[in-house]
Amino acid sequence: MQRALERRGIPTVSITVALDVTEHIKPPRAVFLPFMMGHHFGVTFHKELQRRIIIEALDFLTVAEQSGDVKMLPIKWSQARQEGKLIEKQLRLKN
């Protein structure tokens, strides 16, 4: 998919949670997160994390030097889950 877009002159970046798949398909630019499938942008109601992942990916559009570059984001799934739980707790308190 990314290749079809790049061939039309449209720069692309993807979010991946499966490094072995990325390694085989060799997308032009990708950002890796060690997250669960279906949770590429983090955890529920964690707006800052969701936003950060998008911004990190879009920033990579300007800094990736070579086709196939993969940026590893230093965020752990366990940390994301903990932060998410805290946020949900606070949201419940507010309501």
Added chain:
Amino acid sequence: MTEEFNKTENKTKQLRPGLWQTVNERYPGSMITKSDYVTLAELKKPLSESRLTFVSTAGLQPKGSLPFDTVHPVGDYTFRRVPSNSKPSDLEIHQLKYPTFGAERDLNVIFPIERLQELQTEGFIGELAPNFFSFIGYNMDAEMLERTLAEDIAEAVEAEGSDVALLSPA
């Protein structure tokens, strides 16, 4: 990525290592392996002046559109346009291949439409394309996907004048 990296980091850092190998053993030929890299397209303008689209395999679609055929043995090679100004409540998911416990409570974990709308409002992104694009990841004929669906979406993205694309293979 180097061979050494593949042997060590790869297995420990992702939550589901062996995905490619497992799927390919069960469904030979369904997973693409490329030996080359495509030439990078250049960013022509700053992001704050660019039109962005989002392409997702989340199986997301506007309520009322024809549901993806999630049980067809070779997959569904169609896509849906998702208006970029949609609200999460306008949308629903039809797919069987990834856990949706997060998306059911907050769609933004897999299809961050509200975050993208906010980034547009703030001016971080110049503008969102009129539509985002979605299809299902369960497609057993990788060659057909590349030849038809990928080209169809790329054509639609180009027709809307998008300058950059963010992708999320669910």
